[in-house]
Amino acid sequence: MVEKSTRIDKLIDDLYSVDPRIESERAMLVTESYKETENQPIIIRRAKALEKIVCNMSLVIRPDELIVGNLTKSPRGTQIFPEFSNQWLADEFDRIEQRTGDLFRISDQVKQELSGAFQYWKGRTTNELATELMFDETKDAMNAGVFTVGNYYFNGVGHISVDYGKVLQVGLKGIREEAQAELAALDFGDPEAVTKSHFLEAVTISVDAVVHYANRLANLAADEANRTNDMQRKIELEKISANLRKVPEYPATSFYEALQSFWIIQAVIQIESNGHSISPMRFDQYVYPFYQKDVEGGVISEECAQELLDCLWVKFNDVNKIRDEASTKAFGGYPMFQNLIVGGQNARGIDATNPLSFACLEATAHTKLPQPSLSIRVWNKTPETLLQKAGAVSRMGLGMPAYYSDEVIIPALENRGINLQDARDYGIIGCVEPQVGGKTEGWHDAAFFNIPKVLEITLNNGYSNGKKVGLQTGDAASYQSYEQLEHAFRQQMEYFVKLLINADNSVDVAHGQRTPLPFLSSMVDCCIKKGKSLQEGGAKYNFTGPQGVGIANAGDSLMAIKKVVFEEGKLTLPELKKVLDSNFGQGAAVSAAAPAESLTNVDLTNLTSEKLVDLLKDLLAEQQTQTTVAAPEAPKAGNKDGEYIRQLLINGAPKFGNDNDEVDEIVRDVALIYCEEVQKYTNPRGGTFQPGLYPVSANVSCGMETQASADGRYAGEPLADGVSPTSGRDQNGPTAALNSVAKLDHHIASNGTLLNQKFHPSALQGEEGLRNLSALVRGYFDQKGMHVQFNVISREKLIDAQKNPDKYKNLVVRVAGYSAHFVSLDKSIQEDIIARTEQVF
Known part of the structure; x- marks a missing residue:
């Protein structure tokens, strides 16, 4: 260390x-x-x-x-x-x-x-053009909260990793020469020669401009060196100036030059466009040759190299952007999603772990900052030493690194037409999105699709807040079986996914027509050869990746309806609809943090097991294997109040996250309905749509748009986070929760899945704690789970930080697919993190 x-x-x-x-x-x-x-x-x-x-x-x-x-x-x-x-x-x-x-x-x-x-x-x-291109039905669905494409609707696309390694090896001079060679070779008879020539000329202008930017910085460093009286700083500034005279124009020849060259590229990409998630990805692979030459060759000390790396880690946090108010509630904490991943295998299928992999983990431990969003690839040949080092960083409470399974992601990418060698070289973009770096325009985070909202609209015969936005598939009284309801839900899902496709493709076309990005495109494979920008389909691989939100809520709701309404007859569907419309008798949305005044107002799932026993020992019969608690005694006929029905829905049916096959299968089906529908479609860049199942933190804002649901969730409360169980409903421990999530088909969700777990710090203490965490990750990935990440922090500390933010300015937590300073988050996101189930082994 x-x-x-x-x-x-x-x-x-x-x-x-x-x-x-x-x-x-x-x-x-x-x-x-x-x-x-x-x-x-x-x-x-x-x-x-x-x-x-x-x-x-x-x-x-x-x-x-x-x-x-x-x-x-x-x-x-x-x-x-x-x-x-x-x-x-x-x-x-x-x-x-x-x-x-x-x-x-x-x-x-x-x-x-x-x-x-x-x-x-x-x-x-681009925003105005995209709006004009959309169908009216699409805009109605968006206004009703069924989905949002706000990410690229208001901003640049981003969500990309360029070929940083190529820049380090040939410099921008090499890319300029490549563009000039293609320009010289153009066939005047080619019908696309005019547009190709314009693109190649734009590449030349762009790379020349970036070289000029680096030289301006070199001049500034030289000027500051001449002005300072601090001899040590003078030497540093002179070295900075010398580096910038060379890179990124020419190939890097040292570790220091490689880091500086990398950063100029990283910065200018985000000056050209405000798309976030500009991700370094496999940094420990393309920078390692320079580290190996200098550090292992004895040119510089390991301490010096680590200081340079730590300085770069701090620099990542200087990147920022402002979002609109609504998007801020979905992306709280100033996130920029610059994902950097270590470990995994190389294109030949050999483990690629190296000393720089460990140094990157050490840099995160040293800086304790939310950027870069650090990740680790895991497969059956991952060294235990790397996994132990990752676990040691995890228990620092930063929410990093996130863990990804090669055994799931590589075949998932192959299934999308990516060749084996490229698939093995994947990294992670933004939150949890797999991508082949330097070859892909993935359009990840293309939309957030609110699945529980679609179920709500199904129960309301195509209406939302009194306006028809969906199909009229029948009123609540018309469904005589669970299968009929499920069929209607599937029809609504198909309809709204088609509108989502229209929204995404409208935004896609708008970006191609109004904001192509020549500098970004110059560093992605095939763009120069094709003579096309990324926005016109220039990349080798082209995808659009919208994600479904709230599968646990929708699945738990359908399970409750199936059992309580259709199997046991304790409630009719019109009765259920009436109580949901009234928010379980509460009227306006109820805060998840509202204190319970009496037993009838207690959400049983949000209590610790000790308090639950104290409050309900006279009502609990026996603990079922699926952790379903006996429902409270039914009131007299004609007196089914809202809270009684809510508790009946919560406790009268099993919940996702407890390793119960019946409900887990329903949640799996909900996810598949969404994923199978999304993957039917193509985008304007000649690529395909691929589904994801993660929310960033849009589960909070989507929840605000959604009425009370049949899983016992109040109107306005957050939806479940990614593929995680609903907060508080997973009561059988972390392994049972992982077993449930592993039953999903993660391969089809090739745009990424997200699983959050929160551990009390005591659970990961000592060497045994690290071994337990490593075993948990490997066990989950053996069952074909795709991703997992951990918040290691106590509920009490989070509550104290919320009350006393000045004491916790440096507290970094995992929000969703990213980490952020807790005190910078909107209170609604803070509450969602606090409410997550706190696990122990």
Whole structure:
């Protein structure tokens, strides 16, 4: 273990010394550029816009930095990208500083400058074009909360990993030469020669602009070196300047140069477009040759290499963006989803673990920051030492690393047409999305599809809040069997998935027409050869990946209806619908955190086992294998109150997460209905749709859009997180919960699945705790689970952090497919994390 340099804490303190600020510089420059390039091809306009920005933006080298390259003047600031959307920001100007999560500061001058720039963009944004392209039925479904495509509807696409290794090996000069060679070889008779030539010219403009950006930074470093009286800092700045004179224009020749080259690419991708999830992916593979040469060759010490790596880890956290209020509730905690993964196998099927894999884990342990979003690939030949090191980082409570199974993901990608060698070289994008780096335009996070909302609409004969948005498949009284209800639900799912496809494809077309990205495209395989940007289908592999949310709620609800209504006849479907419409007699949505005043207002599943026994010992009969508790004594005829029915639904049927085959099979079927429907469709880039089952943290915002459900969930409460059981309903321990989740078909959900587990810190203490965690992960993956991640923190600490945020400014927790500072989260997301089942072995 290498000790942390004292420099790292100084860098972190400086980074978090002020609240993030909104800056107007990029918005002003891109607007100025567009005004100068009217009537030129859009791909050329995009290249010249990037050139205008990086050649004129303010440059900053922050104190003590060894890896440099800024996106904003202020630490963790955000630029604005008006070409994608802007009206939402203008509408929220006066509320930005009052947000309860993801707070940003904005000056009156910046508001004024942005307002002026926004006037030019009216009618010109991707958001406006996408809206015009959508069917009215699609917009109705979105307004009803069935799905949202807000991620790319308002922002850039992102969710990509470029070929960083190629840049390190040949430099941007090599990419420029490749583009120029293709341009020279164009056949004048080729019907696509005109558009290809424009793209290749745009690539040349873009890479030249990035080289100029690096040289500007080199000049700044040299100037600062000349001004400083600190001899140590002078030497550091001179080295920084020398690095930037060389990379990323030319190939890297040292570990330090490789890190600096990597960061310039990482930064400029996010200056070109505000799409997040720009993921380094297999960093320990393409950077390792430089680490091996310098560290193992004795050129630099292991301590020096670790300090450089730690500096890069801090730099990841300087990247930020502002989202609209609604999206902030789904993506709380300033997340940027820069996923970096270690371990796994190489293209030849040999374990690829190396010393840099361990150094990356050490960097996360040293910095204790939410970025990069660290992950680990696991297969049957993963060294136990790597898994033990990962477990040691997990029990630090950062929610990292996340664990992924090669044994599931590689065949899942092959099933989507990816060749074996490429599939073995996968990494993770953003939250949990598998992708082949440098070869894929995956469009992950393309939508969040609210499955319990579809069941709600089914029970309401196609209506939501009094408006017809779905199919009229029959009113509640018309269903004489569970099979009839399930069939109607399937019909509604098919209808709404088709509308989701229309929404995604509309946004996809809008990005291709208005915001192609030549610099990003230049570093993805096949784009230069095809003469097409990523947005036009230039990548080797093209997908669109929307995800289903709330499968546990929908499955538990269907199980409760099947058992309580159709099998046992304790309730009729019209009675159920009436009580759901009244939110179990509560009227407005009930807070998940509301204290219970009496036994009749207690959600039994949210209690510890000790309190449950104390409160209900006179009502419990015996613990069933599926952990179903006997329902409370029925009231007299005609007096079925809302809380009685809610408890009947909760306790009268088994729940997902307890290793009960009956309910687990229903949840599996719900997931398959969604996945099998999504994969039928193709996108405008010549690729296919692939489904995922994860919410980021949209399970909270989707829950806000959804009425009370038959699993006993109040209106407005969060939906279940990813493929995780509903909070509090998994009562048989972590292994039983994993057994339930493993019964899902993870192979078909090739866009990713997400399983969160929360452990009390005492469960992972000592060597035995690490061995137990390792065995848990391997056991789950042996059953063909795809992904699992852990929050190792007590409920009491989270509650105290919520009450006393100033004491916990550095507390990082796992939200969904990412980690974030707990105190920066909206309270609704905090409550969802607190409510998760706390496991012990």
